[in-house]
Amino acid sequence: METIILIGLAGLAVGGGASFVIFHPKSKRIEESARREAERLRAKAEQDAEKTLESARKHTQELRQQAQREESQTRTRLEQMQAQADERILKREQLLEQKLEKTEENREKYEKFIEKYNEQKKKLDEGLEKQSQELERISKLSKEDAKKELFERLEEEVSGDLSRTLKSKVELMRQNADEEAANIIVQSIQRYASTTTNESTTTVVKIESEDIKGKIIGREGRNINAFEMITGVDVIIDDSPGTVTISCFDMFRRYVAKIALENLIKDGRIQPSKIEESVKKAQDSADKLILEIGQKVCQDMGVSLFPEPILKLLGRLRFRTSYGQNVLSHSVEVAYIAEAIATQLGSGDPEICKKAGILHDIGKAVSHEVEGGHAVIGVEILEKFGIDKRIITAMKSHHEDFDYESIESRILQAADAISASRPGARRETLEKYIKRLKELEGIANDFKGVDKAFAIQAGREVRVFVNAGELDDAKSEKLSYDIARKIEKDCDYPGEVKVAVIRENRFEEIAK
Secondary structure: OHHHHHHHHHHHHHHHHHHHHHHHHHHHHHHHHHHHHHHHHHHHHHHHHHHHHHHHHHHHHHHHHHHHHHHHHHHHHHHHHHHHHHHHHHHHHHHHHHHHHHHHHHHHHHHHHHHHHHHHHHHHHHHHHHHHHHHHHHHOOOHHHHHHHHHHHHHHHHHHHHHHHHHHHHHHHHHHHHHHHHHHHHHHHHOOOOOOOOOOOEEEEEOOOOHHHHHHHOHHHHHHHHHHHHHOOEEEOOOOOOEEEEEOOOHHHHHHHHHHHHHHHHHOOOOHHHHHHHHHHHHHHHHHHHHHHHHHHHHHHOOOOOOHHHHHHHHHHHHOEEOOEEHHHHHHHHHHHHHHHHHHHOOOOHHHHHHHHHHOOHHHHOOOOOOOOHHHHHHHHHHHOOOOHHHHHHHOOOOOOOOOOOHHHHHHHHHHHHHHHOOOOOOOOHHHHHHHHHHHHHHHHOOOOEEEEEEEOOOOEEEEEEOOOOOOHHHHHHHHHHHHHHHHHHOOOOOOOEEEEEOOOOOOOOOO
């Protein structure tokens, strides 16, 4: 085995030596050929690089020359543009200088003209003053006396024409104004039709049998006394069959007492402890009711809901009256009318007018509990709960407690007057009625030449009898106009007041 291995190794050595002897000269030739090829390729690469560099150098030179030519052309154009701009600026400067020179010349001419005018005016004033002094010396009258005498003569000469012209103009204006105002008011009222209800101070509760009256009174009157003390109302039990009367000026108290009494009658157990419990339930029910009333009013009017305290106060207005007119119904009516007037006039915000109309009497809900006028109280309430300032501005002037600050405030005042003064809306007190009649008669009697004055037809007409010797027909006509304007200025009244001036001569003789 070892012999075989040695023979193999010897064979390999002999083969390697033989191959070296055979291939060594050939490898040298290959190496020399590769070296010569590399030299040739390098020489060729150097030649190609030299040619490329030369070509790049020439191209760069051309680009530089082209850039220099373009720069020269651009510089030339800029110089030309600069020259043109300088020329235009120079021309404008020259034009401005010319205008300034002309302006200066005109100013100097104007100053000279003003100076000359002042001198002439001064001379004219001096001449007029001398003429006035001379006229005063000749006529022995001062300027004021002469003016007064001239006006008096002119008035005597043209008083008839003036009266007729004045009457025709006033009549034309009155017709146009009355027609337009009537149109607006009628359209506003037509959009809202309200029912007229007669509010009273009593509420009637129906009962099924007369035995219930005894239960209501109780032993020695303890039930009725407890009920009256808790509710603050008077319970009247008389001979009227099937009814019990609750009397109180406060409508809310009457409503609570009515609900409580009906519940007690339905339950059948009437005693002091049960009365107190029933009144408390009725009170809670009434509080929910006033909130629902406030919400329903806002929903019916199509306005966004106010804060809950405002809604409750609005609901309480259902249980308040003013001269017999329900305050909540009046507020809704004012809101509709104010919105319609604003829409018809195209002036003011109808939405603000509507909201201000709903809230304008909100102070009356607590006016019996808080000191002050209801307009002032209402402003304080609305400001407390963050109501829109425009609404407060519109509602606070409806009784002229504040100055008018917006067109909406004037519209609301007019709507409030329309709602309150329409026939059947309110009961007028006797004192107020008599005061208005005396006021109208007093205004007429204050004029010169008036013998007697009488207010008739509930103050809607004033008849004035004048002295025929002092006033002629033209002056009597003017007197009626002056009295009417004085009444408009000094009096507050619904509708119109007719002024009739009567002048007559009587001649008497006795036949014997």
